[in-house]
Amino acid sequence: MEPIHRIDSLGLCFTLLSVDCLPEEWVTLATEAKRNRRVFIQFLNLGCLVSELIPFLVYNVHQAFKYGYNSLRGFEQELLIALYGRRSFQEASSVVGVSVSQKAAVLVISEEVEELKEAVDALKEGFAKKGCSLTPFNDDKQLFVSFWEALISKDAGVKTLKLDYSQVLNLVKERIATGYI
Incomplete structure (x- = not known):
């Protein structure tokens, strides 16, 4: 079983998975997994995440909804724009989102461990029936650095930054936190 992490201050738990290839029906599969369960499921670019970022991201999105400064109605969609650090859903989807045939990170969030396990x-x-496999997410810090280094360099208008x-x-x-200002 995948590791389940708790965010005690929010009463939430989450797990982070990887999928080797998104089938055309990935949105339908996620919708079916959520049916009759109180879970959030978001698919993200594999390079934009490391597991230690998730509690910070989820906390900020949760607070946005709690205090009414969220930009979008859906928690899952708000995760995308918060991670991207800009309020454009279309831009966020194209940069940190995913599309068919890509590898992806899959974030599953719930208040209840049992519902989270059932959704996973x-x-x-569903993914196995389409010839794809879900496995526990393994942090790739080098991929994370190169993904964000390129984006941050572009945003700063410089050729390249050398960041650790x-x-x-x-x-x-900082992008996540200031995205709501």
Whole structure:
């Protein structure tokens, strides 16, 4: 079973998975996994995440909804724009989102561990029927750094920045936190 992490201050738990290839029906599979369960499921670009970022991201999105400064109605969609650090859903989807045939990170969030496990099992079963496999997410810090280093360099208008993992992680957290200002 995948590791389940708790965010005690929010009463939430999450797991982070990887999928080797998104089938055409990936949105339908996610919808079916959510049916009759109180879970959020978001698919993200594999390079834009490391597991230690998730509690910070989820906390900020949760607070946005709690205090009414969210930009979008859906928690899952708000995760995308918060991670991207800009309020454009279309831009966020194209940069940190995913499309058919890509590898992806899959974030599953719930208040209840059992519902989270059921949703993960449903996802695994659905993806397996399409010839794809879901596995526990393994942090790739080098991929994370190169993904964000390129984006941050572009945003700063410079050719390239040479940043280490902790610098990139802090800059991404800053993007998330200041995206609501």
